[in-house]
Amino acid sequence: MTESLAASIATLQDMIQGARVVAGFTGAGISTESGIPDFRSPGSPWMRHKPISFEHFRHSAEARREAWRRKFAMDDLYRDARPSQGHLAFASLVASGRMPAVITQNIDGLHQESGLAADQVIELHGNGTYAKCLSCGGRHELDWVRQCFDADGWPPDCRICGGILKAATISFGQAMPEEPMRRAQNLTASCDLFLVAGSSLVVYPAAAFPALAKENGARLVIVNRDPTPLDDVADLVIHAEIGSVFSVFVL
Template sequence: MDLARFIASTKHLLVLTGAGCSTESGIPDYRSPGGAWSRHKPIYYSAFVRSEEVRRFYWARSYRGWPRFAAARPNGAHRALAALESAGFAHFLITQNVDDLHQEAGSRNLVQLHGRNRIVVCLECGCEFPRAEVQERLSELNADWLTAAPRLDPDEADFAPDGDAAVAREVVGDFRIAPCDRCGGVLKPAVVFFGESVPAGKVAVAMARLDEADALLVVGSSLTVWSGYRFARLAGERGIPIAIVNLGPTRADSLASLKIDARCSDVLSAAVAHLTSYSAADPKSRSFLTALGTT
């Protein structure tokens, strides 16, 4: 069975995406060879909250990596998934990504499990600020730091999926952190850090959509992290067909009815080119596509 046929055979397709969906936009994943975890370890929530030194290290890395992260644009995989939604083939999308590229491509029915890196929240008063504004404040506070650290070229940085980049520890000590301009509290990007729980409300929304689904399509995720794997495991337990498009193995390969080891954009674009020439709402078109089984 190919992907177009799999999608056409569903009425309530749930899509789950991970970092591999955004690698072709210039945002790396964590676990592939050469991925972010092979170069530097992430900062944990408990350490960020507890230590000003850790916060300074985080924000220096984030400051360095932000220009490249902010410049990322949707790739063929994002556009294909948005097209599937628009054509009525995909009913909801759960993403583990924090880059907003699904929305920029046109997806509307989705939940971002791990939050949004383009928003910053104050841990004291709860106020939210655009990440771009915080970048401007950091630039004002650290003009001398940039001059003293000429090695900080964002185009040459080790880069992570959440937008931070490697910074030598010897240059971090002089970096100045921007406090909340409302209450002076600690600012944190509105993303789920390692060691932090996914908000219960988001999990509830995703679970409700899984309850409605008659098929699950996993795109660009190894499903190593429980926050994503749980949906595949539950789908498998319920007998819901699963298709996986990912470069390399995943934790749910044994549960999949269809596994395609290839670049997400190539596979999805080919499937969408075929599917969207038909009406998703027309049962005759769906029956034809299911029988045809070609991309």
């Protein structure tokens, strides 16, 4: 570890120690160290196919079939992914009482696997570890959906109402979830330190929360491998790997 990185981490420790309410905000970078590639990374499996829009998914059985085929193929690739040092650090910060919840752009469920309760994770883009019915909202576990899909090559209908099942993620063209957005806005408004880890801060409306926190008077910290559009207004910027910065916070 370089002297400058060590000094930045020490500053971050002081800022967290002095904060009343810390809002955590995570993006793909916290999970790349778990082996899950960033959507925009060169060569990422996510970039091999044109995304299937929400409307296309709703109106085309073939689109739904292809979406589920891709979903299960990706799940097989990253089945062994486990929480990174960054995930464990955020779980420790929540356990300490300084961070009420983590706002995340990720859909991999690794924050929950790191020890956080479901209500301690605000998922702006949904969760890919289960399915929901688009009609009644009923939850269905992926093991059952996969079993049905493998049997005849088609995803099953909702067992509750017969509606369309979709991974519980937010697709292109799909409305952002109201309750998580409301919770994220409330946490952003109440914090005095907003801590970004592993986000490029280019995907909106999620990326608006750090700027809103800064406008409300909170201090802004950005830890990301590459520069972001908000680096110039942040109080502390650390361009480094997430694990190398946050390992000191893991209990």
